[in-house]
Amino acid sequence: MQTARRKRFSGARAKENFHSWLIMLPGLALMTFFVWEPLIESIRMSLYKTRNVELVRFIGLDNFISVINKDDFTQALTNTFSYTFWSLLIGFVLPILLALLIGETVRGKSFFRTAVYLPNMLPGLAVIILWSAFFSGEKSGVLNILLGHLNIPPQSYLTRYELVIPIIIVIATWKGAGATALIYMAGMAGVNPELYEAAAIDGAGVTRRIWHILLPAIRKLAGTLLILQIISVFQIMYEPMVLTKGGPDNASLSLMQLMWQYAFGGSMNYGKASAVAVIVTLILLIMTAIYSYFNRRESDWD
Amino acid sequence: MTSIRRTGVIREYDMHASSVRFGYGLIIFLCILTVIIAVFPLIWVILAGFKDLKEFVSSPAILPRSLDPEPFMTTWNQLGIARNYLNSLISVAGSVVCALIFNGLLGYGIGILKPRGYRIVKRLIMVSMLMPTTISIVPLFMNIQNLNLGNSFVPLWLSYGANAMYVILFIQFFESLPSSIIEASRIDGCNQLQIFFRIVLPLSKPICAVIAIFAVNAAWSDFLLPYLVLRGGELQTVMVRLFVFSTEQTVNADTMMRAVVFSMIPPIILFFIFQKQLTENTVSVGIKG
Numbered sequence: 118m119q120t121a122r123r124k125r126f127s128g129a130r131a132k133e134n135f136h137s138w139l140i141m142l143p144g145l146a147l148m149t150f151f152v153w154e155p156l157i158e159s160i161r162m163s164l165y166k167t168r169n170v171e172l173v174r175f176i177g178l179d180n181f182i183s184v185i186n187k188d189d190f191t192q193a194l195t196n197t198f199s200y201t202f203w204s205l206l207i208g209f210v211l212p213i214l215l216a217l218l219i220g221e222t223v224r225g226k227s228f229f230r231t232a233v234y235l236p237n238m239l240p241g242l243a244v245i246i247l248w249s250a251f252f253s254g255e256k257s258g259v260l261n262i263l264l265g266h267l268n269i270p271p272q273s274y275l276t277r278y279e280l281v282i283p284i285i286i287v288i289a290t291w292k293g294a295g296a297t298a299l300i301y302m303a304g305m306a307g308v309n310p311e312l313y314e315a316a317a318i319d320g321a322g323v324t325r326r327i328w329h330i331l332l333p334a335i336r337k338l339a340g341t342l343l344i345l346q347i348i349s350v351f352q353i354m355y356e357p358m359v360l361t362k363g364g365p366d367n368a369s370l371s372l373m374q375l376m377w378q379y380a381f382g383g384s385m386n387y388g389k390a391s392a393v394a395v396i397v398t399l400i401l402l403i404m405t406a407i408y409s410y411f412n413r414r415e416s417d418w419d
Numbered sequence: 420m421t422s423i424r425r426t427g428v429i430r431e432y433d434m435h436a437s438s439v440r441f442g443y444g445l446i447i448f449l450c451i452l453t454v455i456i457a458v459f460p461l462i463w464v465i466l467a468g469f470k471d472l473k474e475f476v477s478s479p480a481i482l483p484r485s486l487d488p489e490p491f492m493t494t495w496n497q498l499g500i501a502r503n504y505l506n507s508l509i510s511v512a513g514s515v516v517c518a519l520i521f522n523g524l525l526g527y528g529i530g531i532l533k534p535r536g537y538r539i540v541k542r543l544i545m546v547s548m549l550m551p552t553t554i555s556i557v558p559l560f561m562n563i564q565n566l567n568l569g570n571s572f573v574p575l576w577l578s579y580g581a582n583a584m585y586v587i588l589f590i591q592f593f594e595s596l597p598s599s600i601i602e603a604s605r606i607d608g609c610n611q612l613q614i615f616f617r618i619v620l621p622l623s624k625p626i627c628a629v630i631a632i633f634a635v636n637a638a639w640s641d642f643l644l645p646y647l648v649l650r651g652g653e654l655q656t657v658m659v660r661l662f663v664f665s666t667e668q669t670v671n672a673d674t675m676m677r678a679v680v681f682s683m684i685p686p687i688i689l690f691f692i693f694q695k696q697l698t699e700n701t702v703s704v705g706i707k708g
Contacts, residue, residue: 136611137534144525144580145540151581152547155555155562162558170561215453218446221427225450230698232454235461238690238697240640242658243682246665246675247464255476259463262479295457299698306426313428323439326428352551355643359665373553380557381647387557394554405549 163391180392216301233295513576514638521580526589
């Protein structure tokens with residue numbers, strides 16, 4: 118009796134499981150077609166000599182070797198790390214500061230929040246083209262017009278080797294910082310105001326309250342956003358593609374842009390393009406692993 | 420003094436100190452400065468659109484000579500953007516529907532139904548969120564070509580049904596729903612699909628709204644995969660056209676700025692309608708992720 122019931126029960130359970138998987142099937146099929154299979158396929162393709170969409174023959178690591186031995190790869194790799202460095206320098210602390218400032222305002226808070234979020238809604242491509250007019254080296258470039266009011270002669274910006282990556286990062290930060298600031302604001306709103314009151318009674322000034330209460334409260338969030346920022350900057354591609362075409366002299370060429378060039382830049386070398394993609398994936402995986410390692414250690418201490 | 424309570428680090432009594440009052444003034448100044456920096460480029464590009472080519476390259480003034488909308492009309496007709504707007508509209512509509520249905524059902528399976536082995540799928544989706552889709556754009560494009568789906572909206576629509584971030588947002592929302600409601604309807608004899616459409620979906624309006632807004636904006640702004648799939652054909656969207664202009668440099672600088680303005684109008688409208696959801700709701704959702 119008992120076993121019969123259990124059997125019937127487990128039969129119903131199996132049916133329920135089956136139906137549940139059936140409900141998830143369309144979504145899983147799409148994930149497979151658009152995300153998982155292409156990821157595995159790019160690993161396979163990186164090991165083959167390709168002609169257009171055909172895999173001609175297995176060549177082991179030859180694609181990797183030939184990609185890595187080209188000068189533009191070293192340049193793109195260095196540039197990509199340079200993008201990451203500048204992005205952390207310019208774009209990491211700024212949203213925290215913005216959140217801190219806007220969080221302290223009383224009147225107009227929702228206006229400030231709305232206004233700083235606006236650039237994030239604009240299409241990334243349109244933003245890049247719009248800013249190209251700002252940094253144009255012509256007399257009509259907006260920055261040159263503004264500097265002209267201070268009697269500074271027109272400069273050229275995007276053709277300067279040392280300026281081009283910081284400029285692209287400034288544009289990306291202009292677009293994204295406000296949205297990130299709102300995430301920090303939500304994190305900061307989680308601090309109980311009584312803590313500030315208590316600290317004030319103990320004689321802690323505003324600066325010390327920020328340093329000892331507010332910032333520790335968002336430390337974990339900042340860690341998560343840091344790694345997400347690194348991962349997203351590492352894939353920077355269309356920004357230099359549209360703004361500078363990777364120039365001047367490959368000074369802004371990124372790894373993902375190199376991948377795009379191999380695949381769609383005329384040569385249609387999908388094998389080599391996949392080799393670059395696999396290298397980027399590996400670097401991203403290593404970074405994620407390092408992050409989760411430190412994250413786990415930190416949770417152990419808590 | 421004020422009816423609104425201070426919620427930040429600075430408390431009401433701090434304002435008695437003149438140094439804090441000065442600091443607060445500085446904060447307001449910096450906030451206003453930030454707003455100007457955030458909004459100025461947008462206002463500039465709209466104003467620049469009123470200039471013709473000669474004025475655009477030669478005049479150092481930010482303000483155009485006249486506010487006659489003529490140049491916008493000319494560009495609109497000359498580039499035939501109406502057609503691209505229609506294409507974008509169709510592309511966005513299908514993408515939103517796919518984003519809600521497919522990611523929603525997958526999220527429902529993982530967040531509520533939890534069949535045997537669902538954890539593997541959940542883990543896979545978590546990892547996929549960190550892996551960018553552009554990284555595998557080459558094999559994806561080959562797959563689409565092999566299935567003869569080039570020059571069609573279908574692959575673009577369906578690509579929005581496979582978004583790891585949307586799935587995770589759905590899962591987090593569904594897991595926060597009280598399980599008693601779902602248990603009760605299960606005892607009442609509803610099957611899983613009935614539970615989804617009668618119980619879960621009506622409760623999920625907030626998350627559906629958030630994901631719909633995200634998907635509208637993402638699908639409108641998207642141009643890499645759309646470019647590969649639609650290039651050269653009749654179905655090009657506004658963003659694909661803009662990308663082609665920017666790479667081939669076939670249009671003048673002033674026309675380009677007007678095309679940029681056209682591409683920004685729908686997101687700006689969306690922003691003004693949904694600013695409350697965008698600046699409050701999404702953040703509270705995003706924070707958990």
